[in-house]
Amino acid sequence: MASLISETTQKIFTPENLRTAAKQSERCLVVPVRLRRAIKKYLREQEDPYMRRKVLRLSQSFSEIKDVNLHLVAETSKELAEDPLKSMEQSKRWKIKSAYGDIGLTYRDDETVAYVASRMPAVYSACYRVLSEVRRRLPGFLPTKVLDFGAGTGSAFWAMKEVWPKSVEKINIVEPSQSMQRAGRSLIQGLKNLPLIHSYTSLQALTKGISKFEREHDLVIASYVLGEIPSLKDRITIVRQLWSLTRDVLVLVEPGTPHGSNIISQMRSHILWMEKRKCRKAKVNKEDSKDLIDLRSGAFIVAPCPHDGRCPLEKSGKYCHFVQRLQRTTSQRAYKRSKGDPLRGFEDEKFSFVAFRRGQRPRESWPLDGMTFETLKEQRAKRNPEDLEIDYEGLVNIEETADIIPYEEVDPSAYDSDVMETDNVNDTYEDQDQDQEEETVNADLGGGWGRIIFPPVRRGRQVHMNICRPTNQDASEGSFDREVFTQSKNPTLHHLARKSFWGDLWPLGRNVTRTVS
Numbered sequence: 469m470a471s472l473i474s475e476t477t478q479k480i481f482t483p484e485n486l487r488t489a490a491k492q493s494e495r496c497l498v499v500p501v502r503l504r505r506a507i508k509k510y511l512r513e514q515e516d517p518y519m520r521r522k523v524l525r526l527s528q529s530f531s532e533i534k535d536v537n538l539h540l541v542a543e544t545s546k547e548l549a550e551d552p553l554k555s556m557e558q559s560k561r562w563k564i565k566s567a568y569g570d571i572g573l574t575y576r577d578d579e580t581v582a583y584v585a586s587r588m589p590a591v592y593s594a595c596y597r598v599l600s601e602v603r604r605r606l607p608g609f610l611p612t613k614v615l616d617f618g619a620g621t622g623s624a625f626w627a628m629k630e631v632w633p634k635s636v637e638k639i640n641i642v643e644p645s646q647s648m649q650r651a652g653r654s655l656i657q658g659l660k661n662l663p664l665i666h667s668y669t670s671l672q673a674l675t676k677g678i679s680k681f682e683r684e685h686d687l688v689i690a691s692y693v694l695g696e697i698p699s700l701k702d703r704i705t706i707v708r709q710l711w712s713l714t715r716d717v718l719v720l721v722e723p724g725t726p727h728g729s730n731i732i733s734q735m736r737s738h739i740l741w742m743e744k745r746k747c748r749k750a751k752v753n754k755e756d757s758k759d760l761i762d763l764r765s766g767a768f769i770v771a772p773c774p775h776d777g778r779c780p781l782e783k784s785g786k787y788c789h790f791v792q793r794l795q796r797t798t799s800q801r802a803y804k805r806s807k808g809d810p811l812r813g814f815e816d817e818k819f820s821f822v823a824f825r826r827g828q829r830p831r832e833s834w835p836l837d838g839m840t841f842e843t844l845k846e847q848r849a850k851r852n853p854e855d856l857e858i859d860y861e862g863l864v865n866i867e868e869t870a871d872i873i874p875y876e877e878v879d880p881s882a883y884d885s886d887v888m889e890t891d892n893v894n895d896t897y898e899d900q901d902q903d904q905e906e907e908t909v910n911a912d913l914g915g916g917w918g919r920i921i922f923p924p925v926r927r928g929r930q931v932h933m934n935i936c937r938p939t940n941q942d943a944s945e946g947s948f949d950r951e952v953f954t955q956s957k958n959p960t961l962h963h964l965a966r967k968s969f970w971g972d973l974w975p976l977g978r979n980v981t982r983t984v985s
């Protein structure tokens with residue numbers, strides 16, 4: 469296929485490197501052996517004969533909490549905060565005390581051990597997927613000081629160590645459960661080159677414990693915790709506090725459920741609204757001079773949204789979420805097994821997320837600006853008759869949903885067990901060559917990269933995709949459109965669409981015609 473040369477951008481794209489830049493979905497993740505080994509060792513030390521029961525109970529209590537959350541309209545939240553005992557009737561695990569100090573769920577030893585065995589590998593995988601995208605989209609961003617809010621047993625910390633193995637020097641942890649803290653410490657025992665770790669039981673303790681100048685963190689992450697805070701008001705207050713502790717990037721990750729996605733959407737709207745209001749005020753105070761505005765003022769979305777406008781999925785009945793497949797660890801397979809049936813070798817973790825960055829969204833040209841595309845007819849007219857191949861695939865009118873996740877079923881018997889790999893593991897992170905992993909072409913943040921939401925559907929020579937995209941130059945507004953790519957109209961984009969998956973980016977051009985069904 470011919471190279472596509474952009475006239476307006478410095479970058480030269482080919483269909484191959486467009487695909488590389490667009491790809492964000494990860495293949496079936498294998499939890500790193502050092503984490504699998506740490507989990508195994510920790511569980512062995514607990515010598516718990518009732519693990520399966522505990523895993524089941526934890527899973528049931530998550531469902532209960534989901535139900536309670538669904539019924540938590542403003543009135544109930546208020547009631548819950550004023551009368552914690554009443555709330556206990558609804559879910560035995562709520563704990564609520566002071567304003568923003570001790571709300572949320574309780575994690576005692578039973579829940580903690582079950583969490584490590586069953587949930588930690590999946591939550592780690594979602595965090596790894598999210599942070600990997602942050603690294604790709606912000607290649608110059610190397611966080612040295614990090615805050616992990618509701619850190620639990622450290623899933624986000626482990627993901628961070630994989631994504632930025634050399635940069636993190638200091639990490640502050642906020643985790644109210646002593647049991648979770650103990651497990652987190654036990655899991656990292658023996659790891660070399662650890663950053664300096666400080667633990668706090670609440671945000672108040674953190675802000676009291678360190679001076680004002682030390683409060684800012686390059687990266688703040690809150691994974692799978694906001695949904696455990698029972699009211700919208702409390703969540704907003706906490707996220708505002710987290711944002712005030714963020715020097716550069718704030719990442720929120722929640723389960724990929726309607727509730728989790730709704731929380732992400734609400735927090736997204738709130739931070740963007742708050743920062744827009746601040747910018748407006750600053751402009752007025754500084755006599756409307758754009759140049760005088762602090763470079764750090766404002767906020768924009770690094771991922772997943774390609775724009776900073778209102779979420780087009782709001783009130784659409786759909787919810788924005790993604791999926792990460794992971795090979796199940798031995799502990800997951802052992803304790804999640806039900807009624808003696810063996811589990812599949814993998815599981816799909818659904819998650820919703822948002823990554824904010826301080827400052828203004830950069831203005832960049834869009835990847836397809838200035839590109840011209842040939843139709844299939846034009847391409848064929850240029851070919852020698854002997855080069856013509858019969859396109860059998862296109863002749864068959866099949867409909868298929870592109871695999872939700874870009875990989876084949878994992879054969880459990882082919883799975884690398886923790887045991888097999890234990891002996892050869894170097895548990896420092898220095899053996900990783902981060903540079904080697906860096907992608908050669910990165911999608912920038914200028915708004916020219918839409919996001920594929922939900923699995924693309926292939927129908928014969930067409931690919932149907934749902935794309936979230938900006939609708940104006942500065943990406944301050946966006947829409948969610950169903951687009952159809954046909955082989956006859958644009959074989960290049962059709963080819964790219966066939967290779968794309970849910971969660972990948974989609975290159976846009978300001979003048980590229982699109983077909984909307």
Ligand SMILES: C[S@@+](CC[C@H](N)C(=O)[O-])C[C@H]1O[C@@H](n2cnc3c(N)ncnc32)[C@H](O)[C@@H]1O
Nearest residue numbers: 571572573591618619620623645648691692693
């Ligand atoms: C589902 S776990 C997630 C743990 C970890 N972030 C992860 O990704 O694996 C939720 C954690 O949030 C903590 N948590 C709940 N309410 C909290 C609050 N108000 N402040 C800080 N942490 C809280 C719990 O103790 C628990 O460790």
